[in-house]
Amino acid sequence: MKGPVAAPPAARRTLVVFVVAITALDLALGLTGPPTTGWAGPYAGVALQVVSTLSLLVLYRWPGVVTGVVVAVAVLMALSDAFAPGLFVPVEQLSPLTVPRAVPAVLVFLVFAAPRREWIAVTAVLTVLAARPWSPAWDLTPLGLLATLVPALGAAYVDARRRLLQSLRERAERAEREQHLLAEQARADERRRLAADMHDVVTHRISLIVLHAGALETSAAPDVRSAAGDIRSAGTQALTELRDLVGVLRTESEGTGPAPERAGGAREAGDPAEPARESAAAGLPVDLDVEGSPDALAPTVARTAYRVVQEALTNVRKHAPGARTGVCLRYGPDRVEIRVVNAAAPSGPDPSLAATGSGSGLAGLEQRVGLVGGTLRHGPTPDGGFSVDARLPAFVPTTPGTG
Known part of the structure; x- marks a missing residue:
């Protein structure tokens, strides 16, 4: 030294x-x-x-x-x-x-x-x-050991105990930091889930309300048209506020993929064809083509398929109102294929609905599809329309050691 x-x-x-x-x-x-x-x-x-x-x-x-x-x-x-x-x-x-x-x-x-x-x-x-x-010698040897070996061993014991206490303190602090990080991660995951659900579910429902109100506003009696206009105005304002709220909740990263789930997901998560039926009932010309049954899907996959159809039709109502839209669902033993394609809009975008978009719907949809091991493609079609194509596995891929 x-x-x-x-x-x-x-x-x-x-x-x-x-x-x-x-x-x-x-x-x-x-x-x-x-x-x-x-x-x-x-x-x-x-x-x-x-x-x-x-x-x-x-x-x-x-x-x-x-x-x-x-x-x-x-x-x-x-x-x-x-x-x-x-x-x-x-x-x-x-x-x-x-x-x-x-x-x-x-x-x-x-x-x-x-x-x-x-x-x-x-x-x-x-x-x-x-x-x-x-x-x-009996009078020298014990004193010699007392002057050398005993102080060294005593100091070594004290030093070892000090190091042990320091190590335990550092472990406790590290465990506390890790617990804090886990809590932060859990809160972030919950915010992402809330943002996705609010965007996918609430936006879809409110846009249907706005669409119904728009239909009433053009075809009902004068007194009903006034109420329908108020409903339409309130709905568009709610969509705008919802867009801001989703932007606050949304974070840059996504959590880990969902755990493996059993079949029968459509009964729990909703039939992926349901958004198409709702849009048709609201006045959007939708052609629905379903092959196979969604009952074999895991709940997470069924929920993701539901969100794909829902988001695609919501975008049609916003940006191509009145455009004829085809929704095709193909259920196989190991995958489901989804295609939502709309023709060119007969008129311009609905200014009330288009202004409420956050611009993150398809990006969030790509992340959701990727989490279950699927693929998503979207883009304009040669005839001026727009298509959304997704392919999802029937079950979420598992990794070794997953319970």
Whole structure:
């Protein structure tokens, strides 16, 4: 470990207090106890202790240097004890000591700040130097282990617990964020569903009301024509407001595809031919051609087919009123084919109904068809009309592992 380590002011103050206290202890024991007797002089031992302790003042700035100083002092003490008794460690000590008193502080610091391999290696070296396994003694070996192994293991336990609590806290925060995102996604999906249903269902019904009111306005008695005009005006205003509301609810992305469903969907979702019958009853010339039965369709597919026919006829009423329209439904064992095509309009678009369009009906229809694995094509015809063609599977495609 070479670079400086950031530390809060409280930790630095605690380290300074520790250094002052240990330095005072070093001086007190070294100056009042037996001196060293080697060539280095009577104060060699206390000098080494004080140097190693004072080096702790720069532990956060140069941790590698301080660790090297403490290990070097421990090695000198071990060599003196083995080969030159009394040189750096008095033969008789007031306080039995085999490593510098700064060792516990260095080891605790390394456990929290250094990589695991580094602090384990330093702890192993200092533990061997402190325990003196080559000449064990009952009064030195336990103290050596107490000064090295115990602080390191205690700090490792505290650090592991701190990391565990931090991990649990991060997991809880991540789970809370994910829960929030899931709730947001659920709300977005519900808004999309509401927007689609309002556009497909409510718009269709209101446009039928406007169409009926228009027919009454041109053929009924004067007093009825006035009421029909009011109904038509209110209906067109409702369509305009509905367009704005759908625009607010609609979002850019679509949710995931629907889950697999059982057959018999037309009974639950509505017969896809029903919008054609309703439009014919309202005065739109519609030719309905149905082959097969919709009972084999899954509910989601039947509902999508219903929306295709509904949206196509709504557009005819808006943009080509009075145009003869053909609705063709072909139900097969594995798919349904839909074609809605209208001839050129005998007159221009109905200004009241055309102004209420949001311009997103066919785009939303393409997304709805794509969600069930179908395809949709639409565009003008050579004779000036417009066609909408859809092909849908009888069942929504499933993916492996889908329940």
